Amino acid sequence: MIVTVASFKGGQAKTTTAVHLTALLNQHSPALLVDGDPNRSATSWNRRRGFPFKVVDEKQAVRFAKDFEHVVIDTQARPTEEDLKALAEGCDLLIVPLTPDALSLDTLFLFTDALTKLGADRFKILLTIVPPKPSRDGDEVLNTLREAGLPFFQTVIRRYKVFQKAALDGVLVKDVADLHAADAWADYKAIAGEVLR
Ligand SMILES: Nc1ncnc2c1ncn2[C@@H]1O[C@H](COP(=O)(O)OP(=O)(O)OP(=O)(O)O)[C@@H](O)[C@H]1O
Ligand SMILES: [Mg+2]
Secondary structure: OEEEEOOOOOOOOHHHHHHHHHHHHHOOOOEEEEEEOOOOHHHHHHHHHOOOOEEEEHHHHHHHHOOOOEEEEEEOOOOOHHHHHHHHHOOOEEEEEEOOOHHHHHHHHHHHHHHHHHOOOOEEEEEOOEOOOOOOHHHHHHHHHHHOOOOEOOOOOEOOOHHHHHHHHOOOHHHOOOOOHHHHHHHHHHHHHHHHO
């Protein structure tokens, strides 16, 4: 399965999602992470300590992909329409991370409109960095997505500081000594379950 993670807006947790999804898919069958962002965020994250899976850039991807059951591709924010066409056509599932705020939601609609125009229908929105109760931001955005008839993951990724620590330490969230490490990992585990279903 080829899964691409993309969004128009930056900072939606694309890299965090690509890294953790690869780690979880890799527990089932060999998974490869392709760092398609020229900023090389996933590559630097991996370089700090080393993930238990392989990370390559998009130029190496062609050579390595055939040895893996799953390929996850992290991409840069603001793809051009042309990039987007290639991205959407080149994968089985396009994951579109979205943080629950008004500006991100506006940008998401531009993105889904562009996808619809391209006839790309294999995408699913993933709500990320969702603040805890009493905030209703997550629920409100999910209602908006539901009303708009857009496809989204049933699980949302909650906001935990441990995600930032993991990136800083160069490890996966489950390997950080933090009260919320297991909860944070469990959120992405549920997403991997939905992807494989
Ligand atoms: N669930 C979460 N809770 C708290 N912080 C998070 C969560 N997910 C990601 N972050 C943090 O939010 C920031 C943006 O995440 P990330 O780098 O994954 O986004 P991105 O979409 O790849 O950004 P860019 O567009 O710059 O590539 C990072 O500091 C990351 O550690
Ligand atoms: Mg990124």
